[in-house]
Amino acid sequence: MKLYCTQRGRDVEVIVNDEMTLYVCGVTPYDSAHTGHLAMAAVYDVIARRLRARGARVRVVRNITDVDDPLLPRAEQLNIPYWDLVEAEIAQWMADTRRLGLACDVEPRASEHIDGMITAIEEMAAAGLTYEMDGTVYFRVSRDRAYGGLSHYDEAQMVAAARERGGDPDRSGKEAPLDFVLWQPSRPGEPEYASPFGRGRPGWHIGCSVMSRRHCGPRVDIHGGGADLVFPHHECEAAQDRGMDGSRVGIWFHSALLDYRGEKMSKSRGNIVLARDLLDKHDPMVVRLAALGSYSPRRGGEWRDGHVDEAAERLDRWRRAARAESGPAPERFEEAFFARLDDNVELPDAIGVADELAGDILAGRGSDARGPVALRSFLKVLGLDGATEDRGR
Template identity: 40%
Template structure:
């Protein structure tokens, strides 16, 4: 599966500091600079049954900041993202609209690419669909079988979570907390024949009317979690730097991915750090299809909204925060960009050194985009002043700030 085109990015001098990130598993900030080689990131991608909404966009813009912060700190980056292009939500949507699930997945994935390109999100090095990863999944299931952690319920294969001594350490949740949400998040805790209610499907046997592929275990399709586990292990190795996604993936998805990998690879921790983006709400509730309160990036773009204004509105919230989208925030971002462009058009301006250092330091400190945006606004205010030019001591200030905005914040102005 192809990703979207990568924009050209300017180099920054000076380079940024080492990057620290909040790790869900430990509850604290950890240094995520790679010990050697490239920084390695896996971010769970979309299930393409509908268009990209602003909750998706906030997550992918957030982890785009991580890629940029690593690059600005002098690291190469190996970035992997999946597309769950076969799964229950996609099949259910296709049945409801009377269409082919493949066409639906292809159409919405194409729209996602367009949205990411418009928002100047850097593309992953490996953009991998679940369907194309089936051979990897089958290899991983074989590995897990050899550990004794796989069993059958009818013709389905399940992973036994008790095989991983570290199960639960990523989320820190109790069994009661896990069981309270498992059924609503793709699990089947009440299925008869399971060894543990929390065990998850690795390979789902063919059902009437559903897609299926041949395998040594019978015709069927992958479970949700094992897809990401197999893709990450293939492209990033047994232990990588950061696994990211929305906070609704902490359990069960990321917990299950980690356990499957750790059992298959002899206990090696799946990711050094687990980072999770907050949820975006609208009209008082979390943005979701079931609630009918989605705001789509493509719809805003079709209404001639500047994609950079959408991105700026997202950057004004910390990636880990839960917050609510409002139209007022978007229009304020439009006005703010107009002011920033006016300051940049002057060429000269307030000294660029402090804003460059401030932005890079803020982003290296758990991707603190709101502080970075505030630092840029400080430079704009100092350059424009209240009655025109206040400080034009740096003749190349606008050029430096323009490069900073592009390389660090993804704002091409």
């Protein structure tokens, strides 16, 4: 299997070891579980299934950033306390992902790793990598020569992206515009914790460095997340990892965002399709197939409202074909299907191959009993072999 590594700027062969770790930046629980989130989570789930099928024991860690900037404004908008919003959104996310078979081994929450974050900041402070300004602790980017090497952005691009995505490059008094927050005072209504740097809360990025070190150990084989996380989130995470003796990442694999009605699907644009609305009406496996089929992690994709009906028809065909007794010789299909999947998880192409095989089986072509067996193996690696109803974890 090869995946495009953002840091190296090229496809990298995934070396399949006995024990592997996959860390995926999950959701901030305020607009959780729209189909864009699900398509992305499904991609990493398929990667894990594919590696497992090849003999690896894969530990999947998918975090939840439950201490973060966008949460308070959302809670205020809904006129509910911060933690009520967070708990409700997390419960919904867990229910949706469980029904869709998007399993992971650990789902750590930032709020449960505050002590680890404080220790990590102290480690970086001892190494001279931090400074403090009015209760905010910053990471001193000038001390990290590799900074910028993940995104390959130049200085101006980094400043612009930081401004757009939650950074504070324009705050006066900082040593340098790109220095980023490790710890900061909380706003009224936000969670607040005691620390050696004063009461407050962690910055956005430090949580992932601490959770990956804690739950994956020294090596993360594949680090995933949406393409919008490359900068600043993952650039800063990588800098922290170097500064605190954190995990080392083998491949940074980013998945494109899903479009809807001509734009990236996002809460702020108001163009989202919630998983819960689809799951109320459809077989979860149909919803999963609709998400997978609409989406290539490298090329992106667009959600269309007709996707679910198309997926329902397709899955019905696949299930009938998988129950058949014979079909064509499977070698050609297996080779094509796994070649597509193993090349940056080209889901629409792989699904096209499965369609072809199912079509041949249903048309009565061939008398090879291995034909339907191959189709069942495709369903399994795509995670579509679940029952039609909630199958638990």
